[in-house]
Amino acid sequence: MKRDELGDLVAFLTVYEERSFTRAAARLGTSQSALSHIIKRLETRLALRLLTRTTRNVAPTEAGEKLAETLRPALDDIEARLGSLNAMRERPAGNIRITASRDVAQEILFPKARDLMREYPDISIEIAVEQKFTDIVAERFDAGVRLGESVEKDMIAVQIGPDLRMLVVGSPEYLAAHGRPETPADLTHHKCINLRLPTLGGLYAWELGQGDRAINVRVEGQFICNDGDLITEAALAGLGLCCLPDRRVAPLIARGQLVAVLEDWCPSFPGYHLYYPSRLQGSPAFSLLVAKLRWRGERGTSAP
Incomplete structure (x- = not known):
């Protein structure tokens, strides 16, 4: 294999992984036009179409998929072996x-x-x-x-x-007006601030429990957000109870701005x-x- 042929294969695999000439060029530190020339050169040498280009995206052909499946393990092995050589450096x-x-x-x-x-x-x-x-x-x-x-x-x-813990908290004003929940079932009678999960898009079910008993509680309220800082602000404003990591609300609890409830139902987790x-x-x-x-x-x- 000629020296530039290995570089062409790496360029192809980068475009394949990024599904974009723009992102691949940025990753490789080259221009889109130069990268496009490299891919065309590789396709000409192999006499195969490897990528299908549209105005919006780049998709591999069947031949491109097979080539990528062959290249990735081989290049991973090369990277691992090069990495092991670093052990010989001072x-x-x-x-x-x-x-x-x-x-x-x-x-x-x-x-x-x-x-x-x-x-x-x-x-x-x-x-x-x-x-x-x-x-x-x-x-x-x-x-x-x-x-x-x-x-x-x-x-x-x-x-x-450290291990973490979710805490259910509310403002003193909210609790004075609505009372403290004593069990997870009491949450159905409270306004609760929902967290929209950034990963899957669903609403976070409050994970409570005691000992071996675990409960996922679906709560309801006026406010839903996918940002912990805004949820904290909403709780401070008295819009309801929220369930957030203890590291986030601990300073506010120490200052008396928020109050923890249902602590016996808030276990730690890895x-x-x-x-x-x-x-x-x-x-x-x-x-x-x-x-x-x-x-x-x-x-x-x-x-x-």
Whole structure:
């Protein structure tokens, strides 16, 4: 294989994964016209149409699908072997791409990533802030962050933060006017602020329970939102009860601006985990990041 032929295959696979010449060109650091020329050259050499182009998107042909299925495992193996060569360097190096929600990126990922990059100048880290669940293999991320209970079974998962707890809270004014719920069943008589899940689009069912008894409560009220900050503002304004992570509402509870209710029905659950495929275990740079992020506190505690 000639030197430029491998580059053409990488370019094709990038367009295939991005389904866009614009995004693929940006990822490869080249122009759309140059990338289009490369794909045409590859199709001419193979005498096969690999991609179908329209004004709105790019789709692989049957031949393109087969070529991509052949290339991805081969290139993954090459990347893994190149990564293992970094172990022979005196200083760890490499690029690491991670996807995470904004809260965990700000509170956990970035502080540790910042410290690691200061300590190891040859390590580069990209954090993509996204609320949706991302297929890290298909999207070419090295790792992602999710709550422990939602990590796929075929991934390696490392806890990077404390166990969490959802708390039901309301303003003192609201509780004075409507009373305190004593059991989850009482929530049917209260105005509740619903959270629209950013991943699936449905409404969050409040996950309450005691011991082995778990209850998912569907609540109703005047206000629905997909943003935790606005839901907090709505609770402070007395629009009803809400159910949010304890780390978000703890300062407001301490100042008396919100009051927790049904605390006996609010169990803790596994916190945030970094998850990644096993092929990354041999990368020195990635191993250093995992070591930085690994949670070493006591289980069952909550973040301030």
